[in-house]
Amino acid sequence: MKNGFVVFTYTLLLASLVSACGQGKKSESSNSADSVASVEETAASTAPDLPPPSESSTHFSKVVGWKDGQLPKAPDGFVVTEFARDLDNPRRTYVLPNGDVLVVESQTERKGVVKKVVAAVSGQAKSGASGKSANRITLLRDANKDGKPEVRETFLEGLNQPFGVLVIGNTLYVANTDALLKFPYQTGQTRITAKGTSILALPAGGYNNHWTRNLLANADGSKIYISVGSGSNVGENGMENEVNRANILEINPDGTGERVFASGLRNPVGMDWAPGTQTLWTAVNERDELGDELVPDYITSVKEGGFYGWPYSYYGQHEDPRRKGERPDLVKKAMVPAVPVGSHTASLGLAFYDKTAFPEKYRNGAFVGQHGSWNRSSFAGYKVVFVPFQNGKPSGKPEDFLTGFIASDTDVFGRPVGLSVLPDGSLLVADDAGNRIWRVSAK
Template sequence: MILFRDTNGDGKYDLRTIFLGKLNQPYGILVLGDWFYVANTDGLWRYPYKTGQTEITAKGTKILDLPAGGYNNHWTRNLIAGKDGKKILISVGSGSNVAEHGLNNEIRRANILEINPDGSGERIYASGLRNPVGTDWEPKTGKLFTVVNERDKLGDGLVPDYLTGVQEGGFYGWPYAYFGQHEDPSVKQKNPEMVKKTLVPDLALGSHTASLGLAFYTGNKFPQQYRGGAFIAQHGSWNSSKLVGYKVLYAPFANGKPTGELQDFLTGFVADLEKGEVYGRPVDVAVLKDGSILVSDDSANKIWRVSAK
């Protein structure tokens, strides 16, 4: 079963069962026009598609190669259509923690890429994003937001994952700096000019939380306090002496920006904090047309539905 963005422009999701052939670590999926897109870790494929199809028999075409392999499962390739439907944005994480294998290993990585729907015209939409995964358009301003997994091995308190509005052409620090112009002392390749160019993210989400999924709530069924803000799925991280993450957060917004608050929305995934045991690990969040939300959980192998009475 797979989940994909509807094409009617309401920013919500439909659930469909689609059967495809053998894929290579697929993550991002998108319906745009008469095409069904699947982002494997090593390339973007598209298949002819008509609304309502439950099986795709036509042969897919690989329209774009993507860099694959690398550090600690930075394999996800998320997809989102441009606001006007004329472009596709692809999130590509870094191939290392802090470019310890050299910058040649990071070509086209730690970026959000932009392409035409046929795979042509690639350009970097924003860079210095160590591992951007969830992306969504803020409903009032139409600005792109993303959640980013930051670097490891600097201790439990550093570096915070973050939610941020994405400035087109902006640079967000990786690998030279983190959370603004804080130079990373562990990075071998120094670049003071790029440190100076680093933009400050909008909202810290806690260090090593592995914040992955992002969805703005565009429904009207939840209480008013949950409308217009962002749900964020935190998968939880290995690089911490204690369990952090393992929940879904809600970040309220006002005037198109996060207010700075964070609220626990869906918890209970931690079974035993002392033993480090968990029941599940949230990955992605999506809003359904009925106003409920879905949360995928790749540890329990479930999709959870949360609705309001």
């Protein structure tokens, strides 16, 4: 899609779409760097060598789905099975205290003529689910632990683009795109009918697919962390429309005490604690339209008060040419992420392996779900990669773990995203475009 009227139309409509992006509700807590605590650790010489910006490409995948019996591929020594199918865009999984699995079914909603035309012209409409979000959470129970759930129940419905799920004691938290809700919960429940209580407003929607709001609690349940993606690619709608966005927020379990824990994280979806530490890690989906090799998505430890560059710079002090000279003070203190995981991979899922069923090399390491992106001339992502860790720190480069999602240079079978580790040590992979949950176990 390089020349002609189609390109012009797409560009014009995309610009209109960007300018019409939803604006989040402002609060006293802002994601501007002026509100972020001073950070002693700044950009360092550990940043990878990056090429200069280049021409941007567009290459949406077409989802063709899985045939019966067809499976993704794992390394030797592992078995891949189908844990669940016939779901409606299963974006996220969460393991309850008793081992039940919650599957969050929700998706991007393209509302309005402009968004629908852009999706059709660009090919985006065929790269994933379209239509109305299911706005549902389904419960799966594998009582006999044979890897095949016998119970499947609608656990909670009537939500608004849910994503994050969290249990603290007898309270279930659900992060809609626009609010954090809490519900009374008892272990073993298969359905919640009580009306949720909203305890925190969140900025709704966001650029492209940045509507997801993830949740994570600290060890004693005294704090909740909420990931909120940006409302734009690179702040093109004005930073006044990015309040409380591109952040990880911290609150108390009752919704009070909201503050910015870390900022400058364009779309920090996956969150988890490195085993044996009190260090929060996140997977970040970086910016678009700087060329095939820019900007690398990454996983990184998250420092309290840390600023990670968005939108003014990337990977430390690499200044974004579209924001050149605007905030040299922020560029100077932008922190370098820990591990690059490929440009335009749409790395959204993150789960540390804290069990012992997998071979030694995988223990305490990180699995990253790469949903696959559109802003590259050839496909990148569309797989799960593994990053080895030792003593709470990365000890090697990312390596492929679950592949086989790409069918050709135009088609894909599915798109992996959310990850969870089951009590038996197997790994669950949510494939939202394939409408399946895959289970990977060691032989």
